[in-house]
Amino acid sequence: MPRLPSFLRLLALTLVVATATATATATALTAQPRAVDGRVRRPVNVNADSTGMGPAAGTWVTLHRVGKDTAGPIDSVRTDAQGHYRFRYTPFGSGDGVYFASTTWGGIAYFTPPLKNAESRGDDAEITVFDTTSVRFQLTVKGRHFIVGKSDTTQFRTVIEVFELSNDSLRTLVATDTTSPMPTWSIAIPASALDVRANDGEISPDAFVAGPGRVSVYSPIAPGIKQVAFSYKVPNSSFPLSMRAEGGAVVFEVLLEEPQGFVTGKGFANVDPVALEGRTFRRFLSQDVQPNAELIIELPSSGAPARNLYIAGLLVAIGLLMMVVLMRSMQRRAASRVAVEPTMRPRESDAPWHERLAQEIAALDETYARIAEPSDTVKQAYNTRRTELKGALAAALADLGTRR
CATH class of the missing domain: 1.20.58 (Methane Monooxygenase Hydroxylase; Chain G, domain 1)
Structure with missing residues (x-):
């Protein structure tokens, strides 16, 4: 493509800058004020036998904006005796900016969903906080997904594991604050696994540690469901792969890209295949898998x-x-x-x-x-x-x- 003369390039640049400035100005002029009317709640003991939800009074709530142009806090306010807080603000800057409110309780940050409406109230502006505990307890594996890709040119296969972990308590589980902290969650992986890394999800890579035959998570896990995802590579020689369903699972799904792959294990059934990103996978499914139940993943070797x-x-x-x-x-x-x-x-x-x-x-x-x-x-x-x-x-x- 021929290069534009210098004066035309300068004119084009001027038009781009002018258009961007005009767009930002128009956005600022047309932006309407917004309101957030929410509350912060926490579990409280109603009586000796039950726990309910009560106000988190006197805690600081901060309004944030995150965008490509700027990111940071906008305003802060303390909750009243009923745990209520209010913000009034006018959107500014680029149109991709996201606004949300947060508070910190017991050293753990909690957030609202992104504030999208002109008036955010109710569930959209509610923040639930929890006391913390480092006493280990079993997290429920609501879903476990084990995905095995085809063999690559180096005779390795990529494995992706995705877990939906449920903290069914009323406390946020945190790692122990010691010289050798205990993780909040851990799971075994094949001893032959290489290049183990955390995938995009709700766990920060900084809180994910991979060791020989095991991965561990050190980030806080609040009540509710949190997703953990990671990947690694295993050599073809690792198959047939024998593994245990450590911790069990409400639903255990195995996806195999090999058309002749098979899963042997109590309760596993071959169901309809699925397509992911243009690739077809055989699908094996089991429900209410007991802790440490054994299964074997069999894959044909490359011809x-x-x-x-x-x-x-x-x-x-x-x-x-x-x-x-x-x-x-x-x-x-x-x-x-x-x-x-x-x-x-x-x-x-x-x-x-x-x-x-x-x-x-x-x-x-x-x-x-x-x-x-x-x-x-x-x-x-x-x-x-x-x-x-x-x-x-x-x-x-x-x-x-x-x-x-």
């Missing part, structure tokens, strides 16, 4: 590597057979040198040793020629064995010439 592995094994077997034949022949020849004259030839029913070596080389070459795309392992096995046979053949011919 070419399996065939190459078979052929490599065949070549190794041929090599071992030839070594046995060679050792026996050498033993017979050594014995013949002691019992008979050196010029005595083998029986006519026995093929000469050099001819048998030549036949083995020909058979080895014929087997190798049938391989369309031999792997490096096959090539190395073939070249090594052929060199050995050629050396043995040269020695046999030299010995034959000497005897003649």
